[in-house]
Structure formats: C-alpha cells, structure tokens
Amino acid sequence: MDPPAALAEMRASGHPFAGDMADVIEAVIADRIEADERPHVDAIEARRAELEASEQDITYFDFGAATRDASQTPDEMYAGVERSRTVGHLCRRTSKPYRSAVLLHKLLRKTKPQSCLELGTCLGISASYQAAALELNGGGRLITMEGAEPVAALAQQTVDQLGHDRVTIVVGRFQDTLDGTLETHSPFDYAFVDGHHEGAATVDYCGRIFPKLTDTAVVVMDDIRWSDSMLDSWNEMKQHENVELSVDLADIGILLVSKAPQPARHYVIS
C-alpha cells in the first residue's frame, strides 16, 4: 500500500500504537527533525562522515551470515569469517543509513522505552541515534551487543565522543552473550535486531528475547528482505502468538509484542 493510504488506515484503526507509528513514519518521510533533535542528528552525522572518510584498516571476525544464500552451518558462523576493510568501507556498508536511523530515533522518542536492547552495534551509529532519543526523553538505557572486538572499540569511541552515557556495549558473539545479557538486564521494552542476518539465527534470538520483554514491547527487525531466509524469519515472527501488530517497511519490520495481544493487525508500507 502506498504510504498516504497506509498511514490513513493505521490512524483510522483506532489502535494507539498504529497511530503512533503513522506519526513516526510521516515525520521520517517529511524529514522533520525537531529543534531539540537537530544538534544530536548533526553530531551523529558528523561522526558518520568522519568514519566514512577513514582509511584506517581494521581486521575483525564477522560472526554473522557471510552470504545471502544461508549456505553456512551454525558452527561455521560461530567460527566467523576474518575480514580486513577500511573503517570507511565498513561504515558505508553496514551502518544504518540516515533515514532508517532517524526512524529508530523517532520511534524511541514516541514510545519512550526505559530498557532497550540492540543486537549489532557495529560502529555505534544506530546506537547513537537511539541513545540520543533516550537523552531527549530524559530516561532509559541501551544495551548494545557486538561480536567483533575492534569494531566494538570504535563504537565505544563513537558513544564517548558523542557523550552518550546511557549506552553499554556488550562484546562477544550473540550465541555466547545474549542469554546472560537477557538474564541480567531484562525485562526490555524495546529491542532492535540488526546482526547475524541469517533467518534461523534471527528466529532463535527473537525466541529468546520475547519471553524477556515487558507486558507490551516493541521489537524492530532489520534487513528483513536481505535474503530469503531473513524474509522467512520476518514472516515467522510477525505470526508469533504474542504479536499484536506489525508494520512492514520493506527493509525494516516493526512488531508490537504483547503478553495479552488483541487480534493481530498487519500493515505493509511500500
């Protein structure tokens, strides 16, 4: 459905979260940055420009899907693939682009979560957009998880440079660190799943996260059309018995997860 028709349908539904998401998406489409958001956006985009211009070499292990065809075994993904890149290349290829990052920021400003989880820190760009929203909201923390140590070190520089003291970076493979992080820091009322990018692993992580959410929570899944297996994972999670509402934005999928869900509603915005 085209955006104006879909947003009108979401507002007409009378469901508060659908109305909130319509507001968020409309603001992103219009590139409406509020006066108090502007300094944060400019500072984060300056850091992105600095990273994108960097010729510094970085060698790290990628523990996610190396290819889109889901041909790796879980053991192969756990072992990881060694990659050597410039920081600039890594930033251009993997950090959420401006519009998607602003969507996360606006989503957090609207829903005001207190306890946020991110899988896939990379260089800290999306973490900074989310942390800036928490800062402006006046409350909340973000735990963000990253497997590649040298990459996490640069993300730490990003959040330090931008003064985001609401962020904690957990370093290690999700396979090793997710359960402990959930045990220590749950319940979460928001999660952004942007790492690994393999369908079965994504379903597995979501399956571990869902029981550790508050009564009502928002889960954002990224790159849902990066591969067939990622699309399968989105289709499976949006049919989950605790999903009350889904919004399919082509690249990003947003889920409202509830312990006592009303009949599910699904919106597609193309």
Ligand SMILES: C[S@@+](CC[C@H](N)C(=O)[O-])C[C@H]1O[C@@H](n2cnc3c(N)ncnc32)[C@H](O)[C@@H]1O
């Ligand atoms: C797409 S990037 C995240 C981008 C980031 N959210 C942003 O927009 O700024 C995905 C990150 O997840 C990490 N990752 C992938 N699979 C992982 C795994 N199994 N355990 C831990 N980290 C993993 C990668 O090292 C990579 O930095």
